[in-house]
Amino acid sequence: MSIIGIIRIALKSLTRNKTRTFLTMLGIIIGVAAVITMLAIGEGAKKVVDDQISSMGTNVIMVTSNFTNTQNTARQAAGSGNTLEEEDVDAIRNSVDGVLFTSPVYNTFGQLKYGNSNWRGRVMGVDVDYFQIRDLSMESGDTFYASDVESGTKVCVIGKTVADNLFAGIDPVGKVIRIRNIPFTVRGVLRSKGASASGMDQDDIVLAPFTTTSTRLMGHRWRFLTIFVSAESKERIPLVQEDILNLLQNRHRGTTADDFSVSSQTDIAEAASTVSDTMTILLASIAGISLLVGGIGIMNIMLVSVTERIKEIGIRMAVGAGKRDVLLQFIIEAVTISIFGGLIGILLGVTAAELLGKYMEWSINITAWSVFLSVGFSMLIGIFFGWYPARKAANLNLIDALRYE
Amino acid sequence: MAAKTLISVRGLTKTYQMGEVQVHALRGIDLDIREGEFIAIMGASGSGKTTFMNLLGCLDHPSSGSYSLDGVDVHSMDDAELTRVRNQKIGYVFQSFYLLPRTTALENVELPLLYSKKVLPKDRHAMALNALGAVGLDERAKHFPNQLSGGQQQRVAIARAIVNDPVFLLADEPTGNLDTRTSVEVMGFFQKFHAQGKTVVLVTHEFDISQYTERIITFRDGRIISDVANPNPRNAAEDLKKLPRLDDEPLEAS
Numbered sequence: 141m142s143i144i145g146i147i148r149i150a151l152k153s154l155t156r157n158k159t160r161t162f163l164t165m166l167g168i169i170i171g172v173a174a175v176i177t178m179l180a181i182g183e184g185a186k187k188v189v190d191d192q193i194s195s196m197g198t199n200v201i202m203v204t205s206n207f208t209n210t211q212n213t214a215r216q217a218a219g220s221g222n223t224l225e226e227e228d229v230d231a232i233r234n235s236v237d238g239v240l241f242t243s244p245v246y247n248t249f250g251q252l253k254y255g256n257s258n259w260r261g262r263v264m265g266v267d268v269d270y271f272q273i274r275d276l277s278m279e280s281g282d283t284f285y286a287s288d289v290e291s292g293t294k295v296c297v298i299g300k301t302v303a304d305n306l307f308a309g310i311d312p313v314g315k316v317i318r319i320r321n322i323p324f325t326v327r328g329v330l331r332s333k334g335a336s337a338s339g340m341d342q343d344d345i346v347l348a349p350f351t352t353t354s355t356r357l358m359g360h361r362w363r364f365l366t367i368f369v370s371a372e373s374k375e376r377i378p379l380v381q382e383d384i385l386n387l388l389q390n391r392h393r394g395t396t397a398d399d400f401s402v403s404s405q406t407d408i409a410e411a412a413s414t415v416s417d418t419m420t421i422l423l424a425s426i427a428g429i430s431l432l433v434g435g436i437g438i439m440n441i442m443l444v445s446v447t448e449r450i451k452e453i454g455i456r457m458a459v460g461a462g463k464r465d466v467l468l469q470f471i472i473e474a475v476t477i478s479i480f481g482g483l484i485g486i487l488l489g490v491t492a493a494e495l496l497g498k499y500m501e502w503s504i505n506i507t508a509w510s511v512f513l514s515v516g517f518s519m520l521i522g523i524f525f526g527w528y529p530a531r532k533a534a535n536l537n538l539i540d541a542l543r544y545e
Numbered sequence: 546m547a548a549k550t551l552i553s554v555r556g557l558t559k560t561y562q563m564g565e566v567q568v569h570a571l572r573g574i575d576l577d578i579r580e581g582e583f584i585a586i587m588g589a590s591g592s593g594k595t596t597f598m599n600l601l602g603c604l605d606h607p608s609s610g611s612y613s614l615d616g617v618d619v620h621s622m623d624d625a626e627l628t629r630v631r632n633q634k635i636g637y638v639f640q641s642f643y644l645l646p647r648t649t650a651l652e653n654v655e656l657p658l659l660y661s662k663k664v665l666p667k668d669r670h671a672m673a674l675n676a677l678g679a680v681g682l683d684e685r686a687k688h689f690p691n692q693l694s695g696g697q698q699q700r701v702a703i704a705r706a707i708v709n710d711p712v713f714l715l716a717d718e719p720t721g722n723l724d725t726r727t728s729v730e731v732m733g734f735f736q737k738f739h740a741q742g743k744t745v746v747l748v749t750h751e752f753d754i755s756q757y758t759e760r761i762i763t764f765r766d767g768r769i770i771s772d773v774a775n776p777n778p779r780n781a782a783e784d785l786k787k788l789p790r791l792d793d794e795p796l797e798a799s
């Protein structure tokens with residue numbers, strides 16, 4: 141019997157038993173679609189986190205004051221909650237190897253005003269290096285320069301959220317806004333960065349020279365200094381981190397060793413990737429369960445029809461079909477079901493993922509491996525349970541196959 | 546008789562093992578069948594008729610004894626040869642039909658042709674229709690088995706058995722589900738088939754049916770207890786003319 145002939149028989153048998161064919165296919169479709177959708181969501185979430193972390197900047201190391209320790213009454217009485225000083229910035233810049241950029245960062249909130257528009261936003265006093273450290277680029281206009289920092293010019297650059305809220309439809313460049321009633325000229329608008337890993341809007345921001353903000357906006361008592369450092373390379377990060385820690389501990393001798401902490405982008409990335417890995421594993425388990433359920437569905441429907449199929453094989457062999465013919469027929473049937481089920485499953489899974497991405501505004505990332513995994517697994521199950529009764533029947537005594545109950 | 550021996554069976558036994566119990570379905574059968582014979586096998590239920598037919602049809606293996614078909618020892622044949630014999634040489638009508646479900650009568654009859662190397666795909670349809678016509682079912686070609694009566698299913702099974710033009714036709718109670726008239730029709734068909742020089746062996750419980758054959762073998766408890774010639778078989782074609790057509794005349798109240 142020719143292969144073509146057997147394929148024809150197999151296809152006929154599939155169309156003849158539409159319900160069985162459909163139910164078997166359904167198992168595969170559900171399994172494949174569920175896995176693809178679930179993993180697309182998981183991978184999408186992971187990608188968002190990855191993007192957010194790389195949006196932090198290049199090889200960023202942060203030195204932060206530990207505010208909790210400043211509850212020490214003696215220090216508070218001394219009038220400062222801050223444990224880091226601007227001299228620390230210079231010390232890091234000058235004596236730690238592998239440091240490319242350093243910038244002090246002062247954070248405050250303030251009322252922003254332009255004409256009749258009001259906005260309460262975050263104002264950061266930074267050095268020019270900050271643009272490099274955070275990989276900031278300009279949407280329009282210009283940054284400020286070292287000379288501005290030196291002379292404490294009242295200039296600033298603003299994020300997109302601030303621009304949108306203060307300047308509806310007007311080009312902000314060159315305009316004067318009031319921060320806590322002090323006029324600042326807008327030099328430029330930052331290119332949008334979206335939300336940070338912690339969900340903060342990175343575009344809701346005003347950057348100004350730290351010299352200006354220190355003298356004009358912030359009282360000495362409330363200046364909390366954070367130091368941003370950019371290491372030469374990713375590999376250097378741990379070393380630089382270590383050196384900064386040692387340096388600052390030396391400089392701060394006499395205070396408790398942990399009145400500041402040094403953390404890096406890598407640390408944050410690791411923490412975040414643990415979270416997103418957990419999520420992927422969770423989604424993958426759900427998908428795995430879907431596959432299993434789909435697989436059991438396939439198994440069920442195929443095992444239920446085993447009696448009938450074994451009888452069918454008996455009949456075919458009694459009228460002169462060879463073992464090879466019936467085995468091939470059954471395998472072709474199973475492969476056909478698996479391929480079509482797999483294709484429909486992929487289509488459905490991708491569509492579902494895209495729809496979720498579009499209407500739920502989830503980020504979706506369909507990976508090739510999820511497609512291969514789900515289709516491979518479903519096909520394996522489908523083909524096994526198509527082949528299993530066939531093999532069983534073909535090895536039975538013909539009469540036993542005919543009388544099989 | 547000059548015809549050569551088609552089938553030669555010696556000391557054939559078949560024992561089924563049912564757990565502890567052994568069922569001796571056949572207890573030693575010796576039989577020769579010449580080419581072109583028309584034989585009826587009779588016997589009580591459970592006497593081993595179907596078991597014997599299955600062995601003759603190369604569907605099952607005996608527990609002991611020898612069976613040679615056309616001078617070849619069946620025991621020595623491999624799977625491929627047995628498959629070819631079942632497909633080309635033997636037509637088998639099963640006691641319980643064994644039609645494929647959800648498959649039209651025509652496609653059921655085509656089944657042996659699908660696996661035959663000798664039949665061209667384009668000829669299948671005509672051959673199957675022809676066989677269905679021979680059992681008077683060409684009008685039911687597109688019906689599924691569950692849309693056919695028991696008798697009609699039986700006739701589809703007969704059509705399937707003869708479609709490949711076998712030399713040797715085995716039929717296990719082919720008239721078991723048929724009314725008298727259709728039974729005689731089927732017997733007429735077997736007689737015509739036999740007249741072409743084919744060998745036919747059928748199992749029947751009905752004495753009347755056995756009278757259309759030329760040799761009557763009786764089984765009891767897995768043995769042959771009688772084997773007699775029927776030198777003057779009835780002619781089914783003639784009997785048919787005498788029988789009333791049920792659909793022409795209303796049944797008379799008795």
Ligand SMILES: Nc1ncnc2c1ncn2[C@@H]1O[C@H](COP(=O)(O)OP(=O)(O)OP(=O)(O)O)[C@@H](O)[C@H]1O
Binds near residue numbers: 596
């Ligand atoms: N697969 C089997 N397993 C066990 N015993 C079997 C099997 N097939 C047949 N038998 C037994 O073998 C004996 C002969 O059975 P067989 O079917 O040959 O009878 P039969 O003459 O065809 O009867 P009937 O006229 O009712 O069809 C019976 O006792 C039956 O129970």
Ligand SMILES: [Mg+2]
Binds near residue numbers: 594595596640717
């Ligand atoms: Mg029987």
